[in-house]
């Protein structure tokens with residue numbers, strides 16, 4: 001992969017439209033972390049009409065529960081967790097302005113439908129490359145639910161975070177088309 | 186009889202937890218590098234290049250390879266001439282795990298009650314410990330941290346004897362295909378066949394400790410390992426499920442005699458972070 005698109009989070013619909021399945025991306029800017037437990041709380045807040053701990057407009061959520069930061073590090077190892085566990089919650093967040101998700105593994109149809117309907121992108125990061133990804137995280141700060149430990153919501157400042165567009169807002173699905181292309185049996 | 190003070194396992198277990206999480210076994214590393222050379226999908230190649238870079242960073246900076254530093258799964262082979270003294274050996278092993286995960290900045294991923302409270306135990310204990318008694322007066326300890334992503338893609342099926350070896354092969358290939366990118370391919374696949382319901386799951390887990398290229402001594406199962414590996418790599422799933430020729434690094438079969446009525450099969454999937462380190466005390 002020679003060409004990589006540089007994008008900055010949070011981002012608007014124009015960026016969403018430009019991103020295509022299979023694009024290599026280097027993401028900079030501000031993203032937020034959340035796993036299952038935090039998603040459950042975010043969805044509860046939306047359903048109760050309460051304020052969210054961060055602005056969802058244009059936001060990118062990274063599915064990660066980092067390891068503890070050793071002294072001198074902004075964060076410990078921080079690779080993606082499996083995304084399907086967030087599938088029950090993602091469509092509502094997309095409806096409320098989320099534009100990007102970073103994780104690993106395929107999504108369900110409800111998520112893909114919401115991505116097409118409201119315009120959002122799903123980026124695949126390489127699972128198990130947590131020390132490499134940690135290098136692109138310059139600052140990390142817990143902004144909600146510290147009691148969840150690794151699962152707390154963190155605000156991350158990232159620089160050139162490497163990921164790949166797995167599902168774009170136009171229906172492109174690398175988890176289906178990639179394997180289909182290389183399938184021999 | 187050799188008296189063995191249980192406190193003497195604490196430091197070695199601690200070290201193994203940290204090492205296993207930061208250094209991949211040489212054979213796995215080599216296999217991943219070979220795979221990168223052979224991969225034809227550009228996205229797949231990129232993923233494998235990131236995996237390579239990650240191995241270098243974690244080894245030099247002593248950062249965990251993956252943030253999911255796993256359930257601490259231990260295999261302990263205790264010589265039958267060993268007499269543990271000075272306390273409870275299980276407590277001592279857990280103390281080693283506690284110190285390793287705390288001092289090594291490893292993630293604590295264990296919750297006390299699996300359903301309702303799911304409160305984190307904060308030190309990654311208790312470990313899962315598989316004991317075996319062997320001849321001699323040594324103690325061999327293996328720590329194999331197991332990530333949740335790949336563990337969730339594992340299964341047990343009570344197959345019928347009539348399903349035969351072909352049934353088993355098809356089951357494994359389709360299972361890994363359907364797991365897609367979830368278990369962080371390229372994966373290592375441990376297949377247990379035979380025994381009972383609980384024995385077969387243990388066999389599949391134990392299979393993951395084998396070295397790359399180490400075939401089942403029975404030529405029938407050795408061939409099955411090679412065939413299933415080849416077929417999995419033809420599914421096209423590829424690195425991280427994004428398409429490519431590298432879906433599995435190895436397939437290992439472990440078998441055990443079984444009941445006339447049954448043919449249990451277990452699949453334990455491990456990710457490319459196929460971590461394990463051992464020591465003999």
Ligand code: SF4
Nearest residue numbers: 128251332334369456
């Ligand atoms: S499956 Fe393995 S490599 Fe992937 S996130 Fe889990 S522990 Fe890490």
